[in-house]
Amino acid sequence: MQPVEIDFGRHNPGVDPQLHIWGWEIPAYLFLGGMVAGLMVLTAAVELRGDRPRSWAMQLAPFGALGLISLGMGALFLDLAHKLYVWRFYLAFRPASPMSWGAWILLLVYPALAIQGLGGLDATARGWLTRTFGARAGWALGQADEHRTPVLWATLAVGVSLGVYTGLLLGTVPARLLWNSAALGPLFLASGVSTAAALLLLLPLTDDERHRTAKLDVAAMLAEVVLLGIFLVGLASGGTPQRSAAHALLGGEYTAPFWALVVLLGLATPLALNAAESWLRRPATRLAPLLVLIGGYSLRAIVVAAGQHSSFALLP
Amino acid sequence: MSTRYAMVVDTRLCVACKACVLACKAENAIPEGYCRDWLVEEVRGEYPNLTAENRSERCNQCSNAPCVSACPTGASHVADGGIVLVTPDKCTGCKACMSACPYDARYVTPDGYVDKCTFCIHRVQRGQEPACVSICPTRTLHFGDLSDPDSTVSRLLRSRPYKVNHPESGADPNVYFLV
Numbered sequence: 001m002q003p004v005e006i007d008f009g010r011h012n013p014g015v016d017p018q019l020h021i022w023g024w025e026i027p028a029y030l031f032l033g034g035m036v037a038g039l040m041v042l043t044a045a046v047e048l049r050g051d052r053p054r055s056w057a058m059q060l061a062p063f064g065a066l067g068l069i070s071l072g073m074g075a076l077f078l079d080l081a082h083k084l085y086v087w088r089f090y091l092a093f094r095p096a097s098p099m100s101w102g103a104w105i106l107l108l109v110y111p112a113l114a115i116q117g118l119g120g121l122d123a124t125a126r127g128w129l130t131r132t133f134g135a136r137a138g139w140a141l142g143q144a145d146e147h148r149t150p151v152l153w154a155t156l157a158v159g160v161s162l163g164v165y166t167g168l169l170l171g172t173v174p175a176r177l178l179w180n181s182a183a184l185g186p187l188f189l190a191s192g193v194s195t196a197a198a199l200l201l202l203l204p205l206t207d208d209e210r211h212r213t214a215k216l217d218v219a220a221m222l223a224e225v226v227l228l229g230i231f232l233v234g235l236a237s238g239g240t241p242q243r244s245a246a247h248a249l250l251g252g253e254y255t256a257p258f259w260a261l262v263v264l265l266g267l268a269t270p271l272a273l274n275a276a277e278s279w280l281r282r283p284a285t286r287l288a289p290l291l292v293l294i295g296g297y298s299l300r301a302i303v304v305a306a307g308q309h310s311s312f313a314l315l316p
Numbered sequence: 317m318s319t320r321y322a323m324v325v326d327t328r329l330c331v332a333c334k335a336c337v338l339a340c341k342a343e344n345a346i347p348e349g350y351c352r353d354w355l356v357e358e359v360r361g362e363y364p365n366l367t368a369e370n371r372s373e374r375c376n377q378c379s380n381a382p383c384v385s386a387c388p389t390g391a392s393h394v395a396d397g398g399i400v401l402v403t404p405d406k407c408t409g410c411k412a413c414m415s416a417c418p419y420d421a422r423y424v425t426p427d428g429y430v431d432k433c434t435f436c437i438h439r440v441q442r443g444q445e446p447a448c449v450s451i452c453p454t455r456t457l458h459f460g461d462l463s464d465p466d467s468t469v470s471r472l473l474r475s476r477p478y479k480v481n482h483p484e485s486g487a488d489p490n491v492y493f494l495v
Contacts, residue, residue, distance in 0.1 A: 002360045009334065010354035010373075012423040014411075019420055021411040081409025082428035088389040088408050099412045100388035175382060175418040175485060241484065312418050312482040 019176075019308040025079035027301040030166045031195070032072030034188050034296065036109065037166065038196025039065040040159025041189075042216060044116065044152045051212070053120045057203035062117030062155075069109055098169045105165055108158045116155045119144035163189030166300075170307060177245035179307040181234055187227040188300070194220035195296035198270075198289035214284060217292065218274050221267055228263070245310040254306040262302060266295010320462040321377065321397040321435055322490040323449070324469045324478070330370035330456040332357050336448035337372075343436060343447035347426050352433040353448055369495075372448065372457060375400065375421040375433035376481065376489030386416035391430070397461070398490065399437050404429040418485035435459070462490070 014021045043053070043061050053059045080086055090107075094100040118141055121129070129137040144151065167188030170179040197217035205213065235246035249258045270288040277284050332355050340346065340353050353374035360367050381400050384392045391406035392413050402413075402422075407429035414422045414430060422432045436446035440459075444450065449457040460467035469492070472478075476494045483489075 003362060005359045007357040008354070009337070009356065010351055012350055012420075015414070015420050015423050019415065021414050021424070079410070080428075081411065081424045081430075082404075082407050083409070085389075085405070085408045085429075088391070088406050092388070092390045094385075094388055094390060096385040097388045097412065099386065099410060103388060173382075173386070173415050175416050308415070311420065312485055313420060 018314070019311060022079065022304055022308060024301070025075040027297065027304045028075040029072045029079070030169070030188065030300040030304070031297045032068050032075070033106075033166045034163055034192030034300070035195045035199060036065045036069040036072070036113075036192075037159045037163030037189065038192035038194065038220075039068075039199070040109070040113065040116075040155050041163065041193055042196050042200070042213070043120070044155040044159065046212065046216075047120065048149070048152050048156070051208070053209075054122075054206045055204060055209055057200065057205055058209055059120050059122060059125065060117070061200065062113040062120065066110065066113050066117075069106065069113075073106060098165065098172050102162075102165045102169060105158065105161050109162060112151070112155045112158045115144050115147075115151050119148050119151060160189065163192040166192065170303065173307075175312065176307040176310055177241045177312070178235070178248060178303070178310040180242075180245075181231050183227055183231040183234060184303070187224065187231055190220050190223040190227055191296050191299055194224055194292055198292035198296075201284065201289040202286055210284070214274065217289075218271065221271055221292070225267055225271075228267075241312065241315060244315055245307075248306040248310060249302075253309070254302050257298065258302050258306075261298035262295050265291050266298060270295070318463060319397040320379075320490070321399055321440070322460065322462045322469050322492060323374070323377075323435070323446075324458040324460075324472045324492045324494060325372050326456045326458070326472075326476075326494045327369045327371055328494065329454045330372060331454055332370040333453065335451050335453060336457060339447040339451035340374075340433070340436075343439075344434075346431075350423055350425070350431075352421075352431070371493055372452075373419070373421075373481070374448075374491065375417075376419055376487065376491045377433075377435060378487035378489050380486060380488040382416040382418065382485075382487055383413035383422065386412040388412060395437065397435075397437075397440070399435050399440075400432070401434055401437065402430050402432060404431075418482050418487055419489075 010016055039061055077086060089103040093104060126141055164185040167184035171181055171184035174180045194217055197213050197220060200213050235242045248254045270291045273288040334355055337351055337353055346352060353372060356371045356373055358369045377398060377400050379398060384394055384400060389406045389408060391403045393401060395401045409424055409428045422430050425431045439446060445459050449459045458468045458472060460469035462470055464470060473492060478492045478494050480489045480492055
């Protein structure tokens with residue numbers, strides 16, 4: 001192969017020498033959005049199977065998720081370069097734009113979580129709500145109860161859409177070679193479910209809830225391992241652009257943080273801890289959920305950063 | 317057939333004088349430190365068997381523009397003649413278009429909206445050539461309508477071998493390089 005020397009006369013901020021337009025705000029938004037998606041999926045799926053929330057942590061999870069998604073949207077807002085025009089997202093629906101889908105899905109998240117949360121409250125909380133807010137609260141609680149099953153299915157659907165969207169926001173960008181994979185959608189959804197379960201496991205749950213959540217956490221992590229494998233094999237077995245992108249995680253610049261933080265610390269160690277705790281019949285520690293949260297954020301931060309550095313212009 | 321504007325860059329004539337870059341900055345009042353077009357100087361081989369290619373590059377005004385598809389607000393759109401434009405008043409600065417562009421041809425202005433080459437549409441609508449084309453001292457740059465078989469760009473592409481940047485991106489670019 002001939003040696004090539006390229007003198008590139010462009011130095012646009014944020015673009016050169018490599019694209020670096022998305023900093024911590026986007027991984028933070030994807031992490032919080034994924035976690036909220038996971039909370040919606042977990043809490044709705046568990047109740048649809050017949051298990052109503054018992055602990056206060058489970059009952060308040062949908063309301064906590066409202067706070068988390070607001071934090072995520074705050075991070076997204078900070079990333080906007082033309083902040084005063086943020087309302088423009090809601091004057092158009094562009095079916096070909098994943099970001100447009102995301103903007104509208106985020107609007108559905110709020111009512112879904114609020115109604116789901118109301119219907120999951122116990123008698124004590126309902127009494128307090130009715131005393132504080134009067135007949136309006138009673139009416140809202142009645143509506144939440146009357147339409148409980150459709151609300152839970154809607155929450156599940158919105159949660160899956162939100163989780164998949166956080167991955168497809170990146171996965172549908174052909175110009176960034178590392179991101180251009182359909183596996184990112186389900187991968188980020190599985191990771192979101194896993195981080196949501198980890199967050200719940202850090203809170204006081206009933207024994208039944210803890211046992212069920214821990215099982216779901218392990219299932220989500222195993223799914224994540226499989227999807228991560230599909231993502232990497234898909235890139236590594238592709239053409240020159242895909243192989244070049246895969247190199248970032250398989251020998252290149254991001255290899256060490258990816259394998260250390262995402263695979264070893266965020267997946268392998270929590271899975272091993274869970275297996276050891278189950279085998280030795282020891283009570284679960286808080287270390288495994290903490291590591292899952294670190295791994296979930298690292299996955300998004302590394303994929304966002306490495307993807308921006310993989311472009312056609314940088315191909316050998 | 318509708319108008320399809322394109323640019324043809326004769327890499328055999330370009331001397332990398334950067335007059336196109338300066339003309340663009342002056343014509344479009346580009347902020348300091350930014351550019352809509354730029355020069356790439358590529359040298360291949362080992363001495364004494366060297367080949368050099370100078371390319372004046374810019375937004376490729378793609379027929380299948382991924383930036384337009386990615387834009388959530390419709391700020392990025394296709395105008396008459398296939399020219400891809402950004403409406404600043406609709407742009408949130410989300411940068412989805414920048415991540416979608418295979419050529420990294422866009423940037424965020426200090427005012428917060430995304431900007432790029434417009435083929436100097438304001439001049440084209442007055443019947444003039446883009447600023448970079450009109451100033452080029454070696455007649456490296458040619459601009460015209462690909463749908464017109466008698467246009468300069470159509471004749472050049474019929475008579476000379478050419479290439480486009482990153483055809484594998486699938487964006488169907490409309491800036492051609494004569495080789």
